[in-house]
Amino acid sequence: MSVLEHKSFISGIPPFDRLQEHEIEAVADAMDIAYFKKGEKLIQRGKSPDALYIIIKGIVQELRDEEVISVYASQDSFDAISLMEGQSKNDFLVLEELICYTLPKEIFATLLQNNTSFQEFYYQDLSKRLASLIEQRNNKDLASFMVAKIQDAYIHPPLSVDASATVYDAVQTMTHLKANFILVQRGTEQGIITDKDLRDHIVLQRYPIDDPVGNIATFNLIEMEAEDFLLHALLVMIRSSIKHLIIRKHGEVLGVLEQIDLLSYLSNHTRLVAVQIDRAQNLEQLKAASHNMMKMIQSFQANGMKIKYMMEWVRELNQQIFKKLYALLAPPAVVENSCLIVMGSEGRGEQILKTDQDNAIILRDGFVYDKMDQLAQALTDTLLDFGYPPCPGRIMANNPYWCKPLQEFKEHIFQWVIEFQEPLMNLAIFCDAVPMAGDASLLEEAKTYLYDRLQDHQTFFSHFAKPVLAFETPLGFFANFIVEKSEHKNALDIKKGGIFPVVHGVRSLALEHRILKTNTVERIKALTEKEVFEKPFAADLMEALCFMVSLRLRFELEKVTRNEPYDNYIKPTKLNKLERDLLKDSFKIVNSFKQFITYHFKLDRVT
Amino acid sequence: MFNVLHQWLNRRRLKYEHYAFLFEAPPDDEWVCFDCETTGLNPKKAELLSIGAVKIKGTTILTSQKLELFIKPRSEIDETSIKIHRLRHCDLEHGLPPQEAILRFLHFIGSRPLVGYYLEFDVAMINKYLKPLLGITLPNPQIEISGLYYDLKQNVLHPVHVDLRFDAILADLNIPVLGKHDAFNDALMTAMIYVKMKNK
CATH class of the missing domain: 1.20.120 (Four Helix Bundle (Hemerythrin (Met), subunit A))
Known part of the structure; x- marks a missing residue:
């Protein structure tokens, strides 16, 4: 291997890729190639190694008390920590015969001393290394929208009229400014009036146009910081069903973020799905929305969106779908007197692609609906149709075990906790339950009951x-x-x-x-x-x-x-x-x- | 059987005592792998273009102390050979005179045993220049890896065909193939083969 090849091999391996040309050269000149047989001990615990090993071919295990804690293969290097600390905490054993470079520790020490970014690599903890990965990706692929800040989108200037101004004057100002909303100042409080408000109040309810605009404006507006993520703003809007947010920067009102501007900034898939769910009038339309989620997720992933936000999104949309679905299937009395819950990964909000459905219905004690069986069946079937695969353990609302009054759920909980009955996983997934539709207090009561049974029950926890x-x-x-x-x-x-x-x-x-x-x-x-x-x-x-x-x-x-x-x-x-x-x-x-x-x-x- | 005799005669022919170190006992557990690039395959006619060599100590290949020499040819290089070794005239323009290259090579190898693949040719190439220069041929013990490999693979009772091509040996022993065939790379791959076989 000519020096050139040493160099190209070594310069492709982190953290050597951070070295300057002359440093790479020094490394390439100083390296030897060593051969070790299977079973040889490269570094012994307590000893100080005299070189950094960089594997060309072969496999090495790192062992602590006979237990494998790490494995190194081609292009891996070890053990920087032993070199820095002067002695190894672990044994390094050749698992498959090994050809590797050896870089003398003096050279390694020089690199650490002279190259900050090389040094940082070894001192960084995992999260920092992840961040650097994300940074790399961003540089490589596309600066994606998920890192977009609110201030990156168009922010309307904070134009306002006083609350005592007449509706007529307010509308004139709006027309003059070509705005479809305007802020309304009432003392220190800020409100908003939009085209839609005018339509609802003036046209439909005949509110006099010469009366103060303050009476029909909406106050208690939600505020966000300009530095916050744009995506977060969208979540807030959807959650609170609002279309405008007051944006502040360093305490000052910067302006207003309107949903339409935000959406035009974001991927059209998100918009499509959220709006589709919102507008769905029947199961067919809701199903179409649900299927579009896959496209949305693919585009999120392609854009390098952080998994945390992606999960939050899917959770939000799933919630909307379930809520809508339950409203479409169940009569209002049932919605009021029951709680549709999802459990397991869906409940934890960690399901991104649809895996199995884990859901249940808790009924209010004493409430009876004679067509409950059919309703539960329809719910399960529709979800299947929407692409939520069936649960192999039949943890679904159409299973009578998972659709019953609160009191009976409590009895189950008692059996799970006190008698260790039933598969343990039933309890595990129930711990993750969240309400999706109906009366959330029913689930809350069941959970409170669960926690009360668990007081100081150490054997149970170990078992669990x-x-x-x-x-x-x-x-x-x-x-x-x-x-x-x-x-x-x-x-x-x-x-x-x-x-x-x-x-x-x-x-x-x-x-x-x-x-x-x-x-x-x-x-x-x-x-x-x-x-x-x-x-x-x-x-x-x-x-x-x-x-x-x-x-x-x-x-x-x-x-x-x-x-x-x-x-x-x-x-x-x-x-x-x-x-x-x-x-x-x-x-x-x-x-x-x-x-x-x-x-x-x-x-x-x-x- | 005549090794001792040959060695003694060889030693007597040495013109300069300065190079007596070639006849001393070699350091323990050390070898030198080497390979040459030449203008042809006939040692009588071919010219030396480059020498690559690397030391082995125990199971470590000391790439940090390598030797890579380029030699300015005494006459035009034949075009067909350029295609093989890829050393163009301009690559060798600043090369060493052959005599100086040979002397540097001798200082590098000392009395260590030489390891190579079809070493006979390379040794003959060196000797061609060495003999007029110092009166001797290379006195170092020689280890032929294709021979070692043959012995490793051959079975006396059930003779098999052993593929002795360089690339076949590399593949069989699972040794990384370096991109470019040049004198140093070949010497280095030979060193890996040797170290690996020695430990079988």
Whole structure:
């Protein structure tokens, strides 16, 4: 390998890609190539290595107390930490015969000293590395709308009239300014009057045009900061069914953000779906809206939208769909006296592509509707038709077990908690339940009942948390990751391997600490506030989870594009170097989280 | 059987005592892999264009102490050979005179055993220049990796065909193939083959 080839090999590997030309040259000149047999110990615990190893071919395992904590393959380098700290905490063992570069530690130390960005790479924690990944993507692909700030969209200047002005004067000002709304000042308070208000009040209700405009203006406007995300503004608008927001910057009113300007800024898919749901008059139209969600998600993903916002979006739209659907199917009396809930990943707001439906109906005690069976059946069927696949465990409203009065739900809860009856997962997914339509207080009461039964029930929690350890973290043998051999060749199940342990572990902790939130990220935040987690660990855990979820989504969408059914399998070989590193880091975090859960719930003592 | 004798005669022919180090005992556990690029395949007629060499110590290939020499040819290079070694006239314009290259090479290898692929040719090429210069031929022990590879693969009881082509050996031993065939790259790949086989 001529110096040139040394250089091109090494300069493609982070963090060596951050080096200056002359530094790369120095590195290439100083490197040797070493060969090691399978089973050789490269670095021994407690010893100080004299070089950084960069793998050309072969596999190396990092072990702590016989337990594999990391695996290194081609293009990986190790072990910077031992070099920086002067001794290794772990053993490094050759798993597959190895050809690697060795870079003398003096040269490595010089690089650390002289190149800040090289140094940062090693001192950065996971979330920072993720951020740098996102930054890279943005530079590469397109500066996407999901990072757009409110101030990037058109903000109408804050033109206003006094509340005592007549409607006539106000309209004249509006016409003069070619505006379709104007702010109304009442003392220090700010209101708004729009074309639609004029139509409703003046034309339909014959409000006199010479009377003060203040009486028909809308006050208590919602305000947002100009620095906030545009997407967030859209969420607020949809949630509160409003079309205008007051935008402030450094405390001053900057102007008004109108929904139409916001939408013209954002992808047309979002707009399409949200508006479609809103306007749907029958099941057919609602179904069309629901199907458009897939396109929307694809465009979000292509635009590199943050997974957190994407989940929030889908949750919001799903909520709208369920609400509308229930209103279309159920008579008003049923809507008033029942609560349609979704559970599991949908309840946590973590379902992006439609997986199985986990839903149920809680009826008010004493309320009887003779066609409840048909209604529940219709609900399940319609959702199937909309593309929500059936739940293999039949956790659906058309199953009588999941459609009954509150009192009977309480009895179930009692059995789940006190008698350990029924599959544990029933309780697990019920913990994640959120109301989608109807009377939310019914679910609230059921949950309160659940939490009251759980007071200091330590055996229960240990029992409940145990599935966290059900699957091995796939960090192991085949070139970094343990992958499947037969059916899903070279792929790994990221749900079992990484997502589920985090979700369920966090769920167990949330249950123990009576945290009502259902979203895993929000639960982690709440647990951090209660000092269950240290802040840096919580940040890493959230980033790791989001990274794994977004990786899964990417693979799912690729399968959708190829018209294949989607599942939880991802292929590490299809990841780039940095992504593989991040996934490895994520799995390491999953492993330390598992240890935390084991210790916290004393899982080693449960059989 | 005559090795000792040859060596003794060779030593007697050495013109300059300054190069006696070539006959000393080699350092333990060290080797040199080397390869030459030439203008042809007949050592009598061909000219040396470049020499690539790398040291091996134990199982480490010391790429940080490599040797890569280019030699200014004494006559025009034949066009067909340019296509093979890809060394153009202009690439060699600033090359060393062959004698100087040979002496540098000797200082690099010392008395270490030489490892190569069809080493006979390369050694003959070096000797062609070395003999008039110092009166000797390369005294270093020589290790032929195609021979080692053959022994590794061959089975006395059930003889098999062993593919001794360079690329076939690389592929069989799962050694990364470096992009460009030049003297140094070939020496380096040869070194990897040797280190790997030595540890089989």
